[in-house]
Amino acid sequence: MARIPFATVQQVVAEAFIKAGMNEQDANTCSRIHTESSCDGIYSHGLNRVARFVDFLKRGWVDPDAKPSLVKKLGVIEIYDGNRGTGILNAFHATDRAMAIAAEQGVGIVTLRNTTHWMRGGTYGWYAADRGYVTISWTNTESCMPAWGGKNTRLGNNPFVMAVPRKKGHIVLDMAMSQYSYGKLQVTRLKGATLPFPGGFDKDGKLTSEPGPIEQSMRIMPMGYWKGSGFAILLDTLAAVLSEGLATNDIDKIQQGSCTGCSQVFIVIDPRQLGGEEFTDRVADGVADYVNSSTPDEHSSEVRYPGESVARTRKDHLANGIVVDDGVWAEVLALAGRSA
Amino acid sequence: MARIPFATVQQVVAEAFIKAGMNEQDANTCSRIHTESSCDGIYSHGLNRVARFVDFLKRGWVDPDAKPSLVKKLGVIEIYDGNRGTGILNAFHATDRAMAIAAEQGVGIVTLRNTTHWMRGGTYGWYAADRGYVTISWTNTESCMPAWGGKNTRLGNNPFVMAVPRKKGHIVLDMAMSQYSYGKLQVTRLKGATLPFPGGFDKDGKLTSEPGPIEQSMRIMPMGYWKGSGFAILLDTLAAVLSEGLATNDIDKIQQGSCTGCSQVFIVIDPRQLGGEEFTDRVADGVADYVNSSTPDEHSSEVRYPGESVARTRKDHLANGIVVDDGVWAEVLALAGRSA
Numbered sequence: 044m045a046r047i048p049f050a051t052v053q054q055v056v057a058e059a060f061i062k063a064g065m066n067e068q069d070a071n072t073c074s075r076i077h078t079e080s081s082c083d084g085i086y087s088h089g090l091n092r093v094a095r096f097v098d099f100l101k102r103g104w105v106d107p108d109a110k111p112s113l114v115k116k117l118g119v120i121e122i123y124d125g126n127r128g129t130g131i132l133n134a135f136h137a138t139d140r141a142m143a144i145a146a147e148q149g150v151g152i153v154t155l156r157n158t159t160h161w162m163r164g165g166t167y168g169w170y171a172a173d174r175g176y177v178t179i180s181w182t183n184t185e186s187c188m189p190a191w192g193g194k195n196t197r198l199g200n201n202p203f204v205m206a207v208p209r210k211k212g213h214i215v216l217d218m219a220m221s222q223y224s225y226g227k228l229q230v231t232r233l234k235g236a237t238l239p240f241p242g243g244f245d246k247d248g249k250l251t252s253e254p255g256p257i258e259q260s261m262r263i264m265p266m267g268y269w270k271g272s273g274f275a276i277l278l279d280t281l282a283a284v285l286s287e288g289l290a291t292n293d294i295d296k297i298q299q300g301s302c303t304g305c306s307q308v309f310i311v312i313d314p315r316q317l318g319g320e321e322f323t324d325r326v327a328d329g330v331a332d333y334v335n336s337s338t339p340d341e342h343s344s345e346v347r348y349p350g351e352s353v354a355r356t357r358k359d360h361l362a363n364g365i366v367v368d369d370g371v372w373a374e375v376l377a378l379a380g381r382s383a
Numbered sequence: 384m385a386r387i388p389f390a391t392v393q394q395v396v397a398e399a400f401i402k403a404g405m406n407e408q409d410a411n412t413c414s415r416i417h418t419e420s421s422c423d424g425i426y427s428h429g430l431n432r433v434a435r436f437v438d439f440l441k442r443g444w445v446d447p448d449a450k451p452s453l454v455k456k457l458g459v460i461e462i463y464d465g466n467r468g469t470g471i472l473n474a475f476h477a478t479d480r481a482m483a484i485a486a487e488q489g490v491g492i493v494t495l496r497n498t499t500h501w502m503r504g505g506t507y508g509w510y511a512a513d514r515g516y517v518t519i520s521w522t523n524t525e526s527c528m529p530a531w532g533g534k535n536t537r538l539g540n541n542p543f544v545m546a547v548p549r550k551k552g553h554i555v556l557d558m559a560m561s562q563y564s565y566g567k568l569q570v571t572r573l574k575g576a577t578l579p580f581p582g583g584f585d586k587d588g589k590l591t592s593e594p595g596p597i598e599q600s601m602r603i604m605p606m607g608y609w610k611g612s613g614f615a616i617l618l619d620t621l622a623a624v625l626s627e628g629l630a631t632n633d634i635d636k637i638q639q640g641s642c643t644g645c646s647q648v649f650i651v652i653d654p655r656q657l658g659g660e661e662f663t664d665r666v667a668d669g670v671a672d673y674v675n676s677s678t679p680d681e682h683s684s685e686v687r688y689p690g691e692s693v694a695r696t697r698k699d700h701l702a703n704g705i706v707v708d709d710g711v712w713a714e715v716l717a718l719a720g721r722s723a
């Protein structure tokens with residue numbers, strides 16, 4: 044592990060993306076997002092995901108020159124085709140458009156079809172919250188998880204984001220539909236550890252907290268058993284219906300890396316035109332304070348609201364450098380044409 | 384257990400509500416909803432909830448004469464004060480208004496503040512889906528569950544509903560944020576059984592599948608552990624922000640039965656103005672078929688999409704009478720002034 048300043052990380056990642064064929068402006072945007080994700084402690088979608096994104100560019104699975112094109116406009120709703128361009132840029136375009144519509148009409152709903160991996164979903168929630176907007180957003184994905192009661196993968200992880208702006212720290216939820224990610228299973232297995240709670244079934248259908256047998260069976264578990272399964276199904280259906288795009292079963296037919304061809308929804312509301320900034324803060328403070336005032340249980344020293352840990356990690360990383368894994372950092376340096 | 388025809392159940396419940404002070408028209412609407420919930424197999428919010436609702440009317444916690452009043456209109460958004468009227472009637476008003484706005488502008492967002500228990504959340508999703516609309520809807524509630532890492536109740540169950548219309552059977556999700564309801568714990572305890580998966584913590588913080596110790600500790604578990612906890616927090620914050628209403632911590636101060644003073648959100652979209660009815664059906668069929676085509680696991684004989692079981696139960700109950708618990712039925716008959 045090393046600590047690298049934010050600016051250095053962003054510069055190196057930008058160089059890697061430029062070498063992979065992106066123009067400087069887009070490379071700077073994307074490198075900022077990957078760097079922010081690591082800065083927030085979301086390593087899986089930060090530095091750890093740089094090499095895979097570069098690989099997708101090289102294979103032609105992401106078209107760095109594609110721009111989103113308007114398919115349909117209906118009142119406060121706009122549908123865009125992502126044209127399999129860079130997922131981060133498409134998602135920013137959608138969020139920006141949704142904020143612009145919301146600024147004028149209170150709410151904006153922008154959907155994207157035929158886009159590519161947006162990386163960390165929370166990015167767009169934090170971004171809109173920083174600008175005073177409320178967000179509800181999600182994406183579908185290729186399948187990686189059985190439906191509840193099934194053996195074979197039928198559901199996407201379908202990350203879901205909700206964000207409420209707050210002066211003392213936004214309340215931001217960013218959750219995938221599986222209880223654990225495959226990344227978490229891998230990290231746990233490499234440590235020789237077990238999961239804190241059962242994460243899926245082994246090949247014989249036995250519930251287990253051992254990561255290895257779940258990685259093999261691909262019988263990873265939806266969060267809340269049947270509940271996360273049902274939620275994933277509805278998020279998938281709605282993403283495809285609202286974007287006039289593809290659902291997971293169609294994305295599975297493309298078989299071009301994670302999320303190629305996926306559908307996304309961005310619902311953005313301006314609370315300043317409803318109760319106002321002060322009222323929104325008062326509500327959000329009330330919720331956060333109530334959660335924080337919990338008596339911690341036998342296993343905890345404090346009780347946090349969603350987004351609280353992220354903000355704390357960010358503050359530390361900005362002050363003291365981003366914690367990076369040596370192997371991952373060497374890989375990114377190499378992609379940038381630098382020596383480690 | 385007995386089987387009673389739908390029309391008989393609805394008639395008897397209507398008589399009970401009229402005796403409790405409702406006018407005939409409202410009593411007919413509310414009795415239809417309670418009957419439909421039992422008909423769909425959602426007993427907890429059907430016949431089982433009739434006596435409690437009558438009790439709330441008697442205590443004055445629900446005002447049967449109150450009507451929702453418009454607080455604010457902002458483009459496709461309307462905020463209503465429920466004036467602590469009948470939760471079912473307020474929620475129907477909100478759904479109807481959201482559909483009317485969506486019919487004109489593609490989407491309608493109606494929020495309700497200061498309302499009372501809407502009974503079964505799925506009611507409004509099925510209702511809008513029957514009329515061709517997509518729904519995302521939720522309510523906050525008084526607290527009944529600790530936040531993840533906490534000991535004392537801080538979060539509501541905050542039921543969340545998503546519905547997509549489909550000719551062959553709507554896809555409808557209706558889920559609370561706890562893994563199990565207190566009703567489920569009680570029923571399981573009375574049977575002398577254990578929960579299929581751990582449902583919470585006993586007073587010493589031990590994860591358990593025994594319902595009794597969880598009922599005592601009130602340390603019921605969020606679905607998906609930290610995930611359901613985070614989701615409940617965001618649903619609560621957003622419901623209060625968007626309705627300019629109360630969050631769970633403020634509802635807890637009222638202490639007037641379940642959900643008095645709660646905040647609700649109804650987002651309704653007309654997919655006929657997007658991809659159209661045929662496209663929506665094709666997407667929804669694709670999703671449902673993909674799930675149904677799963678290889679069942681070692682514990683299952685089939686894999687279903689959300690809403691599939693409900694539709695099956697409804698069909699059976701409409702053909703053969705609604706299955707009612709003898710004790711519950713006797714109680715409802717007595718409230719209607721009939722002898723059992």
